[in-house]
Amino acid sequence: MLARAETWWTILKICVEERLVYRGDFALGTLMRFLPIVTQIFLWTAVFASAGSGLIKGFTRNDIVAYYLLTMLARAFSSMPGLASGIARQVREGEIKKFLVQPIDLIGYLLLARIAHKVVYYSVAAGPFALVYYICRSYFPGWPPTEVMVAFLLSLVLAFLLGFFLEATMGMISFWFLEVSSLLFVYMLFTFFFSGHMFPLEILPEPWRTIVDFLPFKYMAYFPAAVFLGKVQGTELVHGLMIQTAWVLGFIVLCRMTMQAGFNRYSGYGG
């Protein structure tokens, strides 16, 4: 047991060091990622100025800006750049064989590598994030009460897990189709549109508004932001967290099942 923990700890440490090589690129990249927010602020200011009413579906202009900033944070947790495509590449090139030979669990390894990736990302990105949030502090309604804050943090962690297992499952599909890049692109489009990263989901008309409630995507961007802004409260909040947890558990199982099924039909292409 101890040896096992030590193995995982070593893997985590190596992954962190590997990640730190590119820290300069990281910090700059993070700051640049906020640039589209600037245009969104101008765009929504113009929309509210023309709309005449100060409220669109319960959102003021400041709410919308705060919403976009918060979804950036949620996406920092739930987005998994290169995870599915990395699995697909390993399957295609035969590198995945090492997980069949070595006593290391593929999903566990990927999860640790991803945690290392995120830990480094947050430690470097904390500066740019804090800076932008400080500059934009007037858009926020203020700190939410403690219990909401706890729910918010919990939803962020769940968003990370959901993003990880959902995308890892997508990656496992490459055991069946060798080239999944187009499938991943469609998945990316769906998450962008239906996670609420592009706009608050409230502005969707029916039946789309109801449909997104039954999809897992909204828990990766919309839900944490809505929790922070107090759009989801009381029992609704508790239910939301429970459904989010259910999605996470569902994809943990699905991910493992697809991996096992994939291993069974894997025929080891490449060198």
Place this chain on the structure above:
Amino acid sequence: MSHHPSYLGVFLTFVRNSLVRDMTFRANFLIDTFSSMSWMIMNLGFYVLVYQFTPNIAGWGKFEFFVFIATTMFVNSLVQAFFMPNAEELSEQVRTGGLDFALLKPIDTQFLVSLRRISWSSLGNFFVAMLLLFYSVPRIEGLELSFWQVLLYPVYILMGVLILYSVMIALAATSIWLGRNQSLYDFWFYITNFSRYPMEIYQGTWGTPLRQLFTFVIPILVVINVPARLIAKPLSWEHSWLAAFGVVATLGSLLGSRWVFKRALWSYRSASS
């Protein structure tokens, strides 16, 4: 053999080669076309949603704005088809030393590295833009197109493409100094992101300087605003000076980027060969 290569002949060869290459992987070609189209359609969907709540955005009515989006799609599809793959490859060639071969050829280096590959699948959006334009123009109230508008619209789209090309090749050329410019595409996306909105939305303490910066220093706001205005809102006074300025901005960008490119080439030291 003449000392001046036929630029048109070389260009047509590039066009043909790229088409042959794209058609070799036909399924991939179709998927690429489809995915770049679906991206733009999703973007359009966002504005359809926004226009539920407001009659206009900074003076742009729904169908006027659709013309704006169609213009964006025209410009972007042309840039992505002709220049994007080449600019990406330039950075890679600098890193690997492959640029040596381009320098040795008896043809203008900038021409050669800018047009070598043409991504035909990116032109899918060109046709979506065409449909969107033909759908939106008749629905703009009180709009009557004159002969001049129809004639100048493609000209200004072309100028927009040239401005964006200038920015792109200048950015790509900096990889000669920086060694590697991996985030070129990211940077490109974030900068051109500013050009995708009507310039009227940039107002106020922050907006006005931003608008001036992206009009006069890096003229990316001219790229889409001028042709889109020309079709959708031809009667405003502002338009006439913008149209004149568009010509100046295009020439300035082309000359500026040519200068940056040549300067960068002087600093080129071959690598790993």
